Amino acid sequence: MKVMIAGGGTGGHLFPGLAVAEVLKERGVKEILFVGTSRGIEARVVPREGYRLHFIRSTGIVGKSFIVALQGFFNIFLSIIDSAKIIKSFRPDVVIGVGGYASFSPILVARLMGIPSVILEQNAIPGLTNRVLSRFSDAVCITYHESFPFFPSSKTVLTGNPVRKKILEGSREGAYKLFGLSPQKETVFVFGGSSGASSINRAMIAALPFLQDLKESIQFLHQSGERDYELVKGAYRSYGLSGIVAPFIYQMAEAYQIADIIISRAGATTLAEITALGKAAILIPYPHAAQRHQELNAKKLHDMGAAIMILDNELSGERLAKEIKRLLKDQTLKSELERNSRAFGRPDAADSVVSIIESVVNRRKKVK
Numbered sequence: 001m002k003v004m005i006a007g008g009g010t011g012g013h014l015f016p017g018l019a020v021a022e023v024l025k026e027r028g029v030k031e032i033l034f035v036g037t038s039r040g041i042e043a044r045v046v047p048r049e050g051y052r053l054h055f056i057r058s059t060g061i062v063g064k065s066f067i068v069a070l071q072g073f074f075n076i077f078l079s080i081i082d083s084a085k086i087i088k089s090f091r092p093d094v095v096i097g098v099g100g101y102a103s104f105s106p107i108l109v110a111r112l113m114g115i116p117s118v119i120l121e122q123n124a125i126p127g128l129t130n131r132v133l134s135r136f137s138d139a140v141c142i143t144y145h146e147s148f149p150f151f152p153s154s155k156t157v158l159t160g161n162p163v164r165k166k167i168l169e170g171s172r173e174g175a176y177k178l179f180g181l182s183p184q185k186e187t188v189f190v191f192g193g194s195s196g197a198s199s200i201n202r203a204m205i206a207a208l209p210f211l212q213d214l215k216e217s218i219q220f221l222h223q224s225g226e227r228d229y230e231l232v233k234g235a236y237r238s239y240g241l242s243g244i245v246a247p248f249i250y251q252m253a254e255a256y257q258i259a260d261i262i263i264s265r266a267g268a269t270t271l272a273e274i275t276a277l278g279k280a281a282i283l284i285p286y287p288h289a290a291q292r293h294q295e296l297n298a299k300k301l302h303d304m305g306a307a308i309m310i311l312d313n314e315l316s317g318e319r320l321a322k323e324i325k326r327l328l329k330d331q332t333l334k335s336e337l338e339r340n341s342r343a344f345g346r347p348d349a350a351d352s353v354v355s356i357i358e359s360v361v362n363r364r365k366k367v368k
Contacts (some may be wrong), residue, residue, distance in 0.1 A: 001361060004092040004110075006035040006083075007103030008042035012267040016120055017098035018049055019162035019350040020357070027354060033090050035083070036102045048250065056082035058102045079105035087113060094118065094361050097133055104129050111136040116364045118357050122161050122268035123293040124300070126150045138360045141353045143268055143346075144300070159353050160346025161272035168276060168347055170253030178254050179244050181219055186328055189259035191223035191249070197265055199312055200284055201228040204263070205235040206317020211324065215241055218328070221258070223249045261327050261334075263320070266298035266309075272349070275306065278342025280334045282323050287312040306340035 003024055008014040014036070021032050034053045036042035046053040058079040083105040087095070095110040097103035097119040110117045117137045121130050124146040134140050134151045142148065143161040176183050192200040201224055211218065220243030224232040233245040249255050256262075256273065262281040264270055267289075274281050283301065285294035301307040308323055327334045346352075 001029050001094070001358075002031040002033075002090065002092045003029055003357075004033050004035060004087070004090060004095045004106065005098060006095060006106035007098035007100040008034075008036035008046075009040040009100035009102060010267070011041050011045075012122060012269040013099040013103075014040070014042050014045060015164060015269050016122060016162040016272075016350075016353075017096065018045075018051075019164040020096060020098075020120075020353050021049075021051060022165050023162075023350045023354040024357075027358075031090075033086075033092070035086060035106050036100075040100070040102065045250075054086050056086070056102060056105060058082075058105060076105065080109060083109040084113075087115065094357055096120070096357065097130070097137065099127070099130060101129060104133065107133045107136055116360045118353075118360055120162070120353065121147055121151075122272075123147070124296050125291045125293050127290055127293075138364070139356050141356055143272070143349075146296075157352075157356055159356065160349030161268055162350035162353050163269075163272050163276045163347060164253075165350070166253045167256060167273050168253075170251075170255075170257040172257040175251075175254035175258045178251060179221055179258070181221065181244065181258060182242075185217055185219040185242070186260045187219055187221060187258045188261045188263065188324060189221045189255055190263045191255075192225065192265050197225070197284075197286070198228060199315060200263065200265070201225070201232050203284075203315045203317050203320045205232065207321035207324070208235060208239040208241055208317070210318055210321030211241065212239070214325070214328065219243050220245075221249075221255055223247070223255075261324060263324075266294040266301075268293070268297055271297055271301065272346065275301070275341045275345035276347040278338045278345060280327055280337040280341065281307045282320070282327075283307050283309045284312055284315055285309070301341070301344065304340055304344060306337060306344050308337070 005017045034046045034051050038055045056079040057075050095117040097107045107117045118139045119133050119137045121142045124144040140151045140156045141159040222245045226247045229247045236243050262279050266283040266285040283298040285298045298309045302309040
């Protein structure tokens with residue numbers, strides 16, 4: 001079986017695709033091709049993972065200015081041409097759309113060429129791209145029950161959001177050595193997505209003065225993004241708190257393993273990873289996410305007692321420091337969050353998605 005995985009742009013779309021690719025390889029698939037854009041996270045991550053990657057000329061439309069949206073409409077035609085060339089050359093047995101605007105043209109072209117397709121929806125409220133693509137695809141794999149009304153019921157399956165197996169298998173001991181951190185200290189892992197999050201970075205800097213009394217017992221691992229790297233690094237140094245700051249952390253499996261508390265946005269893939277591992281988290285949803293999907297994602301976990309939620313407009317250094325201290329001092333609360341988080345997780349989601357993919361391909365072969 002030859003498989004094309006299309007989409008990306010952010011880690012939230014790409015990493016479920018990589019999780020599916022891992023399981024496909026385990027089941028004997030030899031040829032896997034990723035398709036994305038040169039500007040997306042896939043451009044730097046996919047080659048590191050050892051997969052082939054082809055680019056299409058695709059840009060976003062929703063939420064963009066008139067000029068940018070106009071260019072996006074023009075690029076749809078270019079991306080259709082690019083997708084057709086790639087599909088004709090690679091000749092996949094199935095095309096998988098993992099979300100984002102780069103998944104639109106490959107799935108559409110696959111339908112026109114009679115190639116089966118499967119799409120993944122990570123959020124409770126689906127975006128426009130997947131709502132449209134669901135009409136062309138053979139199956140839709142969703143993460144939340146709330147997504148059912150948006151898709152054709154006959155082809156929609158609740159699988160959970162795929163998580164890379166290596167995320168679940170990181171070495172805690174090896175992680176301390178990798179990052180140069182101490183096993184004797186509590187570790188707070190801070191990240192705001194693949195590009196960082198300025199409001200989280202600023203709040204964390206503002207929280208440091210309130211955490212001085214924990215200086216001997218706490219340490220930080222902080223993914224800042226490129227833009228705020230020097231600012232964040234300088235803040236930890238000036239306040240004398242130990243930790244590692246990096247623009248981007250590729251070794252997420254190890255970072256998760258040593259995280260006693262996680263502070264992050266509430267993207268669907270991040271939440272899938274956190275809950276699969278059963279980690280205690282302080283979630284700060286991105287306020288400008290389409291249809292408030294991050295806030296809805298975070299609220300679901302908060303209401304289940306599986307995470308603490310702070311809305312971006314309520315975020316301050318003092319509030320963030322207060323929640324960190326509360327989790328460090330109240331081990332009963334922390335254990336409850338971890339237990340509820342683990343109960344919500346779906347570590348087998350990638351296997352479920354691959355089973356759906358195999359059934360779609362086999363069903364199409366029988367029809368032929």
